[in-house]
Amino acid sequence: MVLKSTPYIPVLGTSLQKGSEERIPRLYAQLLEELGYVEILDKTPSPQELIKLRFAHIQQRSLLVKLDDNFYALVSNAITKLENKAKKEADITLLKVVERAKEDLNEIYNIRIANILRAVQFKNLDAISKFLTLEERVLAMLLFQLLDQWFRRYAISG
Numbered sequence: 001m002v003l004k005s006t007p008y009i010p011v012l013g014t015s016l017q018k019g020s021e022e023r024i025p026r027l028y029a030q031l032l033e034e035l036g037y038v039e040i041l042d043k044t045p046s047p048q049e050l051i052k053l054r055f056a057h058i059q060q061r062s063l064l065v066k067l068d069d070n071f072y073a074l075v076s077n078a079i080t081k082l083e084n085k086a087k088k089e090a091d092i093t094l095l096k097v098v099e100r101a102k103e104d105l106n107e108i109y110n111i112r113i114a115n116i117l118r119a120v121q122f123k124n125l126d127a128i129s130k131f132l133t134l135e136e137r138v139l140a141m142l143l144f145q146l147l148d149q150w151f152r153r154y155a156i157s158g
Helices: 026-034 047-059 071-089 092-121 125-131 134-154
Strands: none
Touching (some): 047 092, 071 092, 092 125, 092 134
């Protein structure tokens, strides 16, 4: 959401008009947000939604739930903002919510990483790739390449 009109921005190839909603790369949106020109409108899961996601992952441990491509960035930024607010206001209840959100995120992360490692080990990335976030796809491909290189170097074929 554009809060203030901007002059022409060469990297975007356009200017932004106050009151409009634009889709721009996250890096530029974050910079413009820091400068007060835009507000990033994301579907960041609330702490309650994070609990539901954790439960869904626990229930379907061997199957991956589809997450938004920027899930980890969105959630970690939201948790950091919430934690800063809790510390600033010395709100013990909010700090407990933050700690629970961190635990939920870590559980989701651990389950997803276990699935990715299993898929890499059995050379079955195609089966899970459509459920991975952008960050997870990069991680999976790097792990796959690393394991493939290691195998070629050390495995003895009959």
